[in-house]
Amino acid sequence: MLATPWTHTRFYLSFIRCRKDKCLVASSLLSVNVVISAVFLFLSQKCYYGRGLKMHYVYLKKNTLLPLGIHDIHFSSSYQQPLRQISDFFRDLNYKEFCKNEKLKKKNIMLRKYTIRERIFRICFPEFRVYGCRQFSTLSSLLKSSGSGGNHGKGKFNGKNQEHGLQKPVVPEVYPRMMALPIVRRPLFPGFYKAVVIKNPSVTEAIKEMIKRGQPYIGAFLLKEDVDTDTITNINQIYNVGVFSQITSVFPANNTGDENALTVVLYPHRRIKIVNLIGPQVNADGVENSEELINNNDNTKSENFDSIECIEEQNVENNCFNKETTNEPSIDDDSHYATSFLNTYDVSLVNVENLVDEDFDPKNNIIKAVTSEIVSVFKDIATFNPLFRDQIANFSMSQSIGNVFEEPAKLADFAAAVSTGEVAELQDILETLSIEARLQKSLLVLKKELMNAQLQSKISKDVESKIQKRQREYYLIEQMKGIKRELGLESDGKDKLVEKFKDKASKLSMPENVKKTFDEELNKLIHLEPSASEFNVTRNYLDWLTQIPWGQQSAENYDINHAMKVLDEDHYGLKDIKDRILEFIAVGKLRGSVEGKILCFVGPPGVGKTSIGKSIARALDRQFYRFSVGGLSDVAEIKGHRRTYVGAMPGKIIQSLKKVQTENPLILIDEVDKIGRGHQGDPSSALLELLDPEQNSSFLDHYLDLPVDLSKVLFVCTANIIDTIPGPLLDRMEIIHISGYVADEKMAIAKNYLAPEAKELAGLKDIDVNLTDDAIESLIKYYCRESGVRNLKKHINKVYRKSTLDIVKGLEETVEEPLIDEKKDQKENDQDDFKACFSKTTKKTWKPLKVPDSVSITIDSSNLKNYVGPPIFTTDRLYDIAPPGVVMGLAWTSQGGAVLYVESILENVMSATSKPNFICTGQLGDVMKESSSIAYSYSKSYISQNYPDNKFFERARIHLHCPEGAVPKDGPSAGITMTTSILSLALNYPVPPSIAMTGEITLTGKVLRIGGLREKVVAAKRSGVDTIIYPEANQADWDILPDNIKKGLIGVPVNWYFDVFGVVFKDIDNSKVSMLWKNDVNGNVSKAIS
Secondary structure (H helix, E strand, C coil): CCCCCCHCCCCCCCCCCCCCCCCCCCCHHHHHHHHHHHHHHHHCCCCCCCCCCCCCCCCCCCCCCCCCCCHHCCCCCCHCCCCCCCCHHHHHCCCCCHCCCCCCCCCCCCHHHHHHHHHHHHHHHHHHHHHHCHCEEEEEEEHHHHCCCCCCCCCCCCCCHHHHHCCCCCCCCEEEEEEEEECCCCCCCCCEEEEECCCHHHHHHHHHHHHHHHCCCCEEECCCCCCCCCCCHHHHHHHCCEEEEECCCCCCCHCCCCCEEEEEEEEEEEEEEEEECCCCCCCCCHHHHHHHHHHHEEEEEHHHHHHHCCHHHHHHHHHHHHHHCCCCCCCCHHHHHHHHHHHHHCCCCEEEEEECCCCCCCHHHHHHHHHHHEEEEEHHHHHHHHHHHHHHHHHHCCCCCCHHHHCCHHHHHHHHHHCCHHHHHHHHHCCCCCCCHHHHHHHHHHHHHHCCCHHHHHHHHHHHHHHHHHHHEEEEEEEHHHHHHHCCCCCCCHHHHHCCCCCCCHHCCCCHHHHHHHHHEEEEECCCCCCCHHHHHHHHHHHHCCCCCCCCCCCCCCCHHHHHHHHHHHHCHHHHHHHHHHHHHHHHHHHHCCCCEEEEEEEECCCCCHHHHHHHHHCCCCCEEEEEECCCCHHHHHHHHCCCCCCCCCCHHHHHHHHHHHCCCCCEEEEEHHCCCCCCCCCHHHHHHHHHCCHHHHHEECCCCCCCCCCCCHHHHEEECCCCCHHHHHHEEEEEEECCHHHHHHHHHHHHHHHHHHHHHHHCCCEEEECCHHHHHHHHHHCCCCCHHHHHHHHHHHHHHHHHHHHHHCCCCCCCCCCCCCEEEEECCCCCCCCCEEEEECCCCCCCCCCCCEEEEECCCCCCCHHCCCCCCCCCCEEEEEECCCEEEEEECCCCEEEEEEEEEEECCCCCCCECCCCCCCCCCCHHHHHHHHHHHHHHHHHHHHCCCCCCHHHEEEEEECCCCCCCCCCCCEHHHHHHHHHHHHHCCCCCCCCCEEEECCCCEEEEECCCHHHHHHHHCCCCEEEEEEEHHHHHHCCCHHHHHHHHCCEEEEHHHHHHHHHHHHCCHHHHCCCHHHHHCCCCCCCCCC
């Protein structure tokens, strides 16, 4: 190919002189075509260095003209017209003037360069530059391509090889410096095309310029790592052996998202090796100097050419046929390189050297054997892989018969090029110059490819066989159904489905509107095809409609004695709940039927709210269903989804009716206080219709879109607190509070319920393991002080598990336990239809360990810590002896009642210069902070009225604190407790630790009603309190407390704070208290009152 613009090239052309053994009889009409052939020969052989060329002469001799016609040159239609123009140009010349004397064999005839250059390239410059030089490689190929279908000379030319007469284009044998292009995943092999995508703008522009200049040659080298790059910055990035490639076509890469990206098709010609790397850099000065030098050389040689008139034939022949003696430019100067223009682009340049395959003996037996084996493997792979079959066919078409064994190197390259071997293996094949070793490595890669193809074929056959089997079964079943349908032996599956729905509906007492909807949907199903999308929707709807227990009710048990027995068996205490259930049964017994009720059990965790629901259902002989709404944020979970949605289904209520198959079950809605709200709706609002006795008789589910009667359902809800329950929903429920258990109740529950159950679960039912009462009492007192019994149950289970472990460790097994062998035969068939085999398996089952009757374990308070660890609580109260300013209050939490201490201290030594101040801490809420301010103000007022000589509040800096600062606290019920704490500090009088109090105080000293008195009393009793002060307005709550809770407690109702003062400070000396802080205010040291 030409490497520089045509303006820098000088051509001198004469006629062709052919050797005698290559000559054919010529006619005078062929001279024009001979000159055209010479043009192509000259362009293909001599014009790639990019500078002025030496004068080149080609001679004509009598009877030695080569018959070559334009019709023998296979150009596309776009090049027909330029060739005709050239032909016409040469036909106008009188060549006979140059050949009139046949005896002048050494007559030098030269066409003048000016006329030839100007007229040829003015007519066909674009076509010759792009296409012309690709047609003929050597003079030999020019000769072989002559003729029009027959053999006109001594050469062996015939019609069969005429179609292959045009040879591949000749590429420069020496191309020392070129652009390097890194490629990924696999190397390129000579003779096999490869398309690569280039995204780097500099590289793409350089490639366009190379094509424009007619120099589409690059070096392709494999990257060692799979990185996306088009330039090489370090020679260690690539393997140093690559291929010299020609760019055959370029087109935009549309699927990369980059407008400048190009897809370049490369045709590798030979192996090359990098000598050194010239990294991506731009050297404009060097390029300008190089171009200048090229122009200077070109002008100089042009002048020399003009002065030449003739040359001897021998010299001309050497210039024609001896390439080795052609004077080529030195490669030591960058300005002489044809690729010097690439210095203006940010691309990688390399100096390379050609790698030549080692000589080999084509008759070598090893090479023949390996070649034959490769061909055989190709045939085997082709039977499995159609893609290989096509590639092998294309490769075979490009090779003549028997040529595979003559060119084993090409066969090895082809084997490596089409295989999917490892990158290192393929690169090793590329770098191997020994033909024998290359063949063996290619054979190894092909063998692996054959194994993969065989495995893939096996898997494919297995899958196809399974699919074919299923298809065959499907076809046979469908044919059998069609035959039976025609014979009337079997009805359609849809008919069976319709009959099933009708049978179910006949057993139900559907309301009139439901029956009408059922008939309409059934009629729709009858007229729908099973393949229709609406068929399954209608089928599912009818399925749900016939599974609801329309008119089906379970028989209820109105025996009060039975109900009391069942409730007492399952739960201890809970008198309020049990009485309410007995009332429910009594009303039903008198009326003969009962209506559904909505009950809500509110209490701390672990008191048995959920389990009592099961007991109620068992006492009434009703079906039980439970679902939780804690965290529920989708209203469709309650009321169902619309039928139009994919996967639609009814809500929880309709699902519960389907499960219990009765219209009057007991449905427990758990954690109703923790219901959520989201963008899918407010489920608590959906519960309004469900839990309203006036509305739930016609509850409308979104899926069914039919009213469902829920008036006979007994709804039981559970909650820890009622503050988070919406008011309208709370108004629809009957609230029953369940307070925590006191120590006596916990003792009874542990002895009668928890301990027997835990003992049986631990496998100690028939073994003498005794948990004493004092051990249970210690568990309650020092480990489990919460309101419920869930933690107590865990500790009792732990005690019995530890006991089981001690028994097993202490026993010595002297007799090996027998094994129970369960043998079964299992038949297995593999995929290759091998002979069936049977395997015997043995399952070991151990018999229960027999414990001797002499084994006995007793757990009491002395060894309890060996089972449950050290005690968590060491004392009943935080203060056994309380200092002045410390008072025990009572609080209510969602976990039950709790003891809340209030502490007050004097921050400074009072003096005449000290100033009063009041602060409070303990993570108090806004309400509690206001209560502390009210308590401080009332305390100052009370002291000023009753002890005017006490100047404590005039100089005291008071700090009030509520312990357990990590726990948020809020509420007004600690008002009298804070007031008492401040007064205790002001009067320097300690409050007895056995007194606890609760109540809200106003600025005038009025004590207001509080909530949660039962829970607070239970907490006080657990802490060893004997006197409880509470508001007089809560007297009714005190009166209804069980006697076992009030036992040992003294309740003191109060209406004003002076009533509290009279109980707490009844023994105070008023005269000493009045003069208590007098000396401190004057600056003297105070004396404590004993």
